[in-house]
Every structure is written in structure tokens, then in C-alpha cells.
Amino acid sequence: MFYRENGQFKTSYAADQQIFAVTQDRVAIIALLLIAFLVVPVVANNYVFQAILIPFLIMSLGALGLNILVGYCGQVSLGAGAFMAVGAYAAYNFQVRFDDMPLLLSLLGGGVIAMVFGMVFGLPSLRIRGLYLAVATLAAQFFMDWLTSRAAWVTNNSSSGSVSAGKLSMFGWQIDTPMEKYLLCLSFLCVLALAAKNLVRGNAGRQWMAIRDMDVAAAVIGIRPMYAKLSAFAVSSFIIGIAGALWAFVHLGAWEPAAFSLDRSLALLFMIIIGGLGSIVGSLFGAAFFVLLPIFLNQVPHWLGLPISTATATYLEHMIFGALIVFFLIVEPHGLARLWATTRQKLRVWPFPH
Amino acid sequence: MGFFLETLLGGLMTGMLYALVALGFVLIFKASGVFNFAQGAMVLFAALAVARFSEWIPAWLGMEQGALSMALAILVGIVVMIAVAWLIERLALRYLVNQEPITLLMATLGIAYLLDGFGPMVFGSAVYSIDVGMPKDPSFILESVFDGGVLVSLEDVYSAGIAATLVAALTVFFQYTKTGRALRAVADDHQAAQSIGIPLARMWVIVWSVAGMVALVVGIIWGSKLGVQFSISLVALKALPVVILGGLTSLPGAIVGGLIIGVGEKLSEVYLGPMIGGGIETWFAYGLALCLLLVRPQGLFGEKIIDRV
Numbered sequence: 001m002f003y004r005e006n007g008q009f010k011t012s013y014a015a016d017q018q019i020f021a022v023t024q025d026r027v028a029i030i031a032l033l034l035i036a037f038l039v040v041p042v043v044a045n046n047y048v049f050q051a052i053l054i055p056f057l058i059m060s061l062g063a064l065g066l067n068i069l070v071g072y073c074g075q076v077s078l079g080a081g082a083f084m085a086v087g088a089y090a091a092y093n094f095q096v097r098f099d100d101m102p103l104l105l106s107l108l109g110g111g112v113i114a115m116v117f118g119m120v121f122g123l124p125s126l127r128i129r130g131l132y133l134a135v136a137t138l139a140a141q142f143f144m145d146w147l148t149s150r151a152a153w154v155t156n157n158s159s160s161g162s163v164s165a166g167k168l169s170m171f172g173w174q175i176d177t178p179m180e181k182y183l184l185c186l187s188f189l190c191v192l193a194l195a196a197k198n199l200v201r202g203n204a205g206r207q208w209m210a211i212r213d214m215d216v217a218a219a220v221i222g223i224r225p226m227y228a229k230l231s232a233f234a235v236s237s238f239i240i241g242i243a244g245a246l247w248a249f250v251h252l253g254a255w256e257p258a259a260f261s262l263d264r265s266l267a268l269l270f271m272i273i274i275g276g277l278g279s280i281v282g283s284l285f286g287a288a289f290f291v292l293l294p295i296f297l298n299q300v301p302h303w304l305g306l307p308i309s310t311a312t313a314t315y316l317e318h319m320i321f322g323a324l325i326v327f328f329l330i331v332e333p334h335g336l337a338r339l340w341a342t343t344r345q346k347l348r349v350w351p352f353p354h
Numbered sequence: 355m356g357f358f359l360e361t362l363l364g365g366l367m368t369g370m371l372y373a374l375v376a377l378g379f380v381l382i383f384k385a386s387g388v389f390n391f392a393q394g395a396m397v398l399f400a401a402l403a404v405a406r407f408s409e410w411i412p413a414w415l416g417m418e419q420g421a422l423s424m425a426l427a428i429l430v431g432i433v434v435m436i437a438v439a440w441l442i443e444r445l446a447l448r449y450l451v452n453q454e455p456i457t458l459l460m461a462t463l464g465i466a467y468l469l470d471g472f473g474p475m476v477f478g479s480a481v482y483s484i485d486v487g488m489p490k491d492p493s494f495i496l497e498s499v500f501d502g503g504v505l506v507s508l509e510d511v512y513s514a515g516i517a518a519t520l521v522a523a524l525t526v527f528f529q530y531t532k533t534g535r536a537l538r539a540v541a542d543d544h545q546a547a548q549s550i551g552i553p554l555a556r557m558w559v560i561v562w563s564v565a566g567m568v569a570l571v572v573g574i575i576w577g578s579k580l581g582v583q584f585s586i587s588l589v590a591l592k593a594l595p596v597v598i599l600g601g602l603t604s605l606p607g608a609i610v611g612g613l614i615i616g617v618g619e620k621l622s623e624v625y626l627g628p629m630i631g632g633g634i635e636t637w638f639a640y641g642l643a644l645c646l647l648l649v650r651p652q653g654l655f656g657e658k659i660i661d662r663v
Contacts, residue, residue, distance in 0.1 A: 076456050128647045129659070131389050131455055135598045136647060138591075139640035146637050216661040262591070266463060273460045311479065318471025325464030330449040333457050 003347040019197055036186055041179045049178035056291045057185040058246045063271040063283035064189075064196055065239030070269070071277035072200055073232035074212030075125050075133060079140035081264035082121075083237045084244025086144065087114040088260065089154050091245035092163055096156050103170045107188075107245045114241020115234045122233030126226055129215075141262055148257035164254030181250045188246060192239055197280050199235060208232050209278070240268075274328055276337025285336035293321065360506075361620050367510035369616020370517040374572045375593035376600065376608035377524065378565040383602050384541040385561035386447065389455060391462040394590025395469035396566055398582075399438065401573030402473045404431040405482035405582045424485070428574070435566030436559075438469070443558045470587065479584075484577040513575045520571055521609055524564070528605065537561060541603070595643035601656025610654060615639045 003024055010016040020026045044053065066080045091110030094101050121140040128136050148154050155163050168175040168184075175184055199205055207228040210218035219225050248255050267290060275286020297317045301307075332339055375393060382390040408427035412419045442465060450461055528534040539547040540557045548554050576586050596615045600607025622638045652659050 070456070076459075124644055124648060128644075128651050131459070131602060132598050132647055132651065132653070134389075134456075134459070135594045136640070136644045138594060139637060139644050142637035142640055146633060150633055270460065270463070273457065277456075312475060315471040315475035315479075318467050319475070320471075322464040322467030322469075322471065325467065326446045326461050329453075329457055329461045329464070330446065333450075333453050 003344070003350075005348065019201075033190070037183070041183060044179075044182075046178045049182045051295065052291060053182050054178065054185055054251050056287055057182070057189050058243050058251055059268070059271065059287040059291060060284045061185075061189050061192060061246065062240050062243035062268050063275065063287045064193060064280060065236045065241075065243060066268045067272045067275075067277065067279070067283045068196060068200065068208070068239065069232050069236035071272055071279065071282075072205060072212060073208040073229060073236075074215075075122070075229060075232065076131070076269075077137045077236075078134050078262075078265050078269065079121065079137035079144075080240055080268040081260045081262060082140040082144035083114045083118055083240040084247060084264060085148055085257070085260035086117045086237075087111055087241025087244030088248035088255065089148060089163075090114065090241070091249065092165065093154070093156065095165065103168055103175075103249075107242055107249070110245035111238045111242040114244065115238040118233045118237025118240075119230055122230050122237075125229050125233070138262075141265055145257060145261065148260070162254055162256040165249040165252075168249060175250075185246055185250060188242065192242065193280060193284075196235075196239065200280070204228075204231060204235075212278075270325065272335075274325070274335055276335030276340075279335070279337035281340065282335050282337030285340065289336065293324070297321070361624050362617060363506055364510070365617035365620035366613055367507075367514045367616070368620065369613040370514040371572065371575060371589075371612075372593050372596045372616055373609045373612025374517045374520065374568060374575075375589055376596040376612055377521065377605065378568040378572070379593060379597045380600075380602065380605055380608045381524075381561055381565045381568065383597075384605075385537050386540075386558050387455065387544075388447070388458045388462060389602075390565070391459055391590075392466035392469060393565065393569060393593070394587035395466040395473075396435070396438070396569040397573045397576070397589060398584065398587040399469045399473040399573075400431055400435055400566065400570040401484065401577040401582045401586055402477040402482070403434045404428055404570065404574055405484045405577060406477040407431065408484065409482075428570070431570050432567060435570055436563045439562030439566050440559050442562055443555060447558055448555065466587075470584075474584075482577075482582040484574055484582060509579065513579070516571065516575065520568065521605075524568075525605065527564075533557075533560060592639065595639040598653055599643040599646055601653030603657050604653070604655035607653055607655030611643075615642065618642050 003022075005022055008023055010021070015021075020029055040053070062080065062084060065083075066077065069075050069077055087110035089110075090113035091106045094106040094109045095103075117140075121137065124136055125133055149161060152158075155161055168181075170184070173180070175181055200208070207218070207223045208231075210221070210223050211225060211228045211232075215225055218228070244260065248259065252259060271286030271290045272283055273286070274289055275284070276282025294317060297320055298313070301313060328335075375397065378393045378396070379390055382388055382393075404427050407430045408419070408424050411417075411426050411430070412423045415423075417423055446461055446465065450458055453461075526534075528538060536547070536552045537557055537560065539550070539552055540554060544554060547557075572589065573582070573586065576589060580586070592615075593612075596608060596611040599615060600609070600611025619635050619639050623635045626638075627634050647653065650656075
């Protein structure tokens, strides 16, 4: 009813090509951003920040990065956790090895190192494709697992293998409270999501999508596969690297190599598939689903008043989680983003079906 | 020289087991185009079932624990794996025909979660043992050739023997039986197979059951070696490089790949490991597979990937 485009005429190319072309969308997104930046910090408590919002924001960022590689460029990667680890450990090394290194530079540096790592492990994608590539990217995962637990220089010779980030501050802003950490993550997500959105709808994104749909055909129409694939690996690993650095510095504070294990990679892949491949907003949906579901599943027995032992609860959680994955894939193989698009379309033509 | 041979033999034995797990992957991929991430979970589930039923059945029937109860437990295990296969086809795969490979991969990941939760919940989560009467003593061979001989674990020899038998049996099954021929037809072209009257759904149940039984054998062998515990499901991760090294669609590829990875892993750990810090077993196999794929993107024996525009 309120979602109508009638009377919204575009009189310039710029108006036609903007990200949110419908006025209502623009209003909604501005309202959402205002709420996220101004209202949420006031009303949310520490538990909500630490258990829900911060993990959600960082995982969204990670999923966004992986979605560029898998969803837009079609290169299935099972090694996202490794790129997160590279970002985290690189940022950590920048932080401890250089005096007075600004936090922002460390985080971005982590992203850049992850980008280089990603490009190196992206090289095989020029030869190997499909599921073979997916399995081959596991090499990155296990190599990083090994490096972070075996090589002493990575953890700055920490005897226990775990490292901690220390105090966070940026431009004289002490980031101590969960609320401030939330704002930091939110800012990163907004900036990078905007950048990613613009990348995927520009020249680079179209090249990636052409490669995804049929790489031989893309090469025939003059797209260089090497350039397109490696740039997708670079952008994706940069974002995932920053997400990893944020996960380590902001969410965990102190972490061990196990924080970035294969489970993390699979979780990211799960998020983008449930959320929707090749969709920026889908990454956010997927991350929200992934963060909220376990919390929800944990609470259900309490609400129903069922006495369940912790072990059984864990197994039940595993089972329901697995069943839900299969269920969602059967119901909507294109992910939550497709459901969202369908809903919007229905709203536009409401109350008529077409 | 003796030490080298020992390492080599050890590698071959482990490789045989990797090959078995890889076989499960290849079977399912060939017949349904699904990259089955749940193979490891199936191994764990089967091993748990056998381990627990071998304890429960004597208690229920009031008989002694022995060869007969073990045989019964294995039989029940087979039935359980067939049930699992049927449920997977009935509840999940049936609705996912013609989806993208990555969607199918994700679905099997969901199945893996499900089995990982279901198994310990029903069967318990402690470390269980399976005793199928394999000898545990090491023995020495070739003592006349080398000083001190070559140390071989008899258990490994038996497992390798079982693995080899299973591989041979599967090859015969695929080559010379009617069902095997139908399975190969399905693998070749789903639509063509259906049009000549091969029931796709039943074929999938069969192939998942066979993969389940392969998982059962792997589960029993590893279980009797290391005890039945969660880490068994990680064996599947070792088998992944084997699968891509040998080629996703090739049964002999799985065997050869398994042997190469098994030997490469052990030799690299022993001779290369000390130089760069040890523990390289975890990723060496992947590195090896990656290097080989750069030369042959379809694996050693995989079907050549031909792109048509």
C-alpha cells in the first residue's frame, strides 16, 4: 500500500542508477542506519551487543567478502577461515611489532596481507575449477591451521599459542565498552558494504558475474579470466581479512588458532548459501540467521520448561541446525535474499497478484 | 633402507584406508553428482552403531560376547546404514534434483551436522571400542634381507587386505551385475538412464547404501585401531585430497590416489617434517593434490573436463 513507485520519474541517468532507486527504499535505509547508529547504542544492553550484534556485524562482513568470491565470481572456497586467520594474525603482528601503530592501520594491514595470501591461493583457480577448486582451497585452511599453531613468529613467540589484542583505541577514541565496539564494527560494515555494492554493480562486478556464468564465454567476449578471478580473490580476501581482524581484536580479544578452524569456513559458506549467493543483503540475512539460530535454539527448552541436559541440548542443537539447513535448501535454494525480493515484489503490486 | 621400507609400508596401509573413504565419495559423486561431505559423519555413525550394538545385543539376547554377536552387530549396522541412505534420499535428495553442485554440497553438510548430533545422542558420546579380533602384535618381515627386519603391524596388513577385497568386490559389482550397470548408466546421464526405465530414486538409495557400507567397513577398521570417537569423522578430511587427486569420477583413481597420499604423507612427515617444524601431515596431502591438479585439472583418472559454449 505504501510501497508504490507511481509518480517517481527518473529524469537523469544518475537518478536511475542509484543504489536505492525507489524513494521508500531510500527512506527505509536511512531510517535503518539512523536507528543502528543512534537508537540501538542507547537501548541495547551489553549482552545484546556482545552475544548478538557484534558477532552478527563481523560475520556479515565475512560473509559479504566470501559472497563476492563464491556468489559473484563463482569460485567456491572452503578456506575462508584461513583468510580470516591471516587478517587476524597479520593485524596482531602489525600491532605488536611496530610501536604506536594506529589500530585502523593494523586492521587494514591485516586486510592487505590477507589479500596477498588470497591472491596466492587464488592462482590455482586459473587451472582448477568447480568442486576440485573447492577442495583445493582447503589447502589454505589446513596450511594456516598448521602455521598458526607451529610457527612461533606468527604468534610473536607466545608460549601458550594464544595471543591477545590489548587495548583498542582509534584517533584518541578509547574503544572499551561493547557499545563502542559495536559502533566500530558497524562503521566498518557500512563502509565496506557500500564499497562492495558499488564494485559488484560496476565493471569489475560484471566481469566476475560473466566469469561465474560461463568462463569460456566470458573469455571469448574479451574478459581476462586471470584478471577477473584474481581481482575477485583479492577483494574478497581483503574484506574477509578485515572481518577476521575485527573478530579477533573486537569480539574475541584473546584468541587461539582454533578460532579460525574449518568450522569457521563452513559457517561462512553456510551463511551465504542460506542468505543468498550473489546478493549483498543476502550476506547480512545469512549472518543474522546463523548468529540468532543457536541462541534461539538454546532458549527454546527453557521457555517450554523442558529439563534437558547440556550434552543432549548440544546434540539436539546440532541436529536441528542440520535439519534446518536441508529444509531451507529444499524450500528456497536461492536463499533468504530471494524470499526478500519476492516479498518486495508482492508488496509493490499489492493487492493485485500481478 | 629398512626404516624407509617401514615408512613406505606404513604409508601404503594408511593409504589403503584413505582410499576406502575416498571410494565412498566417488561412488556417490558418480551416481548422483553430489559431493558428499557427510561421508565422515557416516563413518562415525556406522562405527558408533556397530560398537554399541555389539555391547547391547549380547545384553538383550543373553548371549556371550563373541564372533556371533559381533556378526549380528555388523548386520544391524548394515541395516542402520541402509535406513540412513533411504531417509537421506527420501527426505532430502529427492527434492534437490537439478540443483547447483554447491547447494547439494551444502545439503550434505547439513546431513553431516544431523548425523553428528544424532549419533552421539542415541549411542552415547564416550570412547567405545570395537573388537573384531584383529591381531595387535607387530611382526618383523624380511629379517634375512635387512638388519633387524622391517616392522609391520599385522593389524594394518589385515585392514589393507580387507580394503583390497572390498575394492575388488565393488569393481565386480559395478562391472558385472545388472544393478552395477544401471548405476553406471545413471552416472553417465541421469535423463537417458531414466528414459530407458532405470528408477533413479532406487538407484540413489542403492548407491548411498553402498557408500554407507563402505563407511561401515572404514568405521570398523579405524574404530578397532583407534577406538570409536568423534575424531573418526575427521578421516573424511584426509580423504578429500585423495578424491581430487585421483579424479572425482574414478574408482581406480580413488585407490591410486589413496596410496599416493598415504605414502607421500608418511614420507614427507619423516623426511621433510623435521626441516620445517613437523606436523605437516595435515596439509601436505592437500599441497600434493594441488600441485598435481595444476598439471591435470581433472585429477589422475578423472574424466577430461570439456567446456562447450
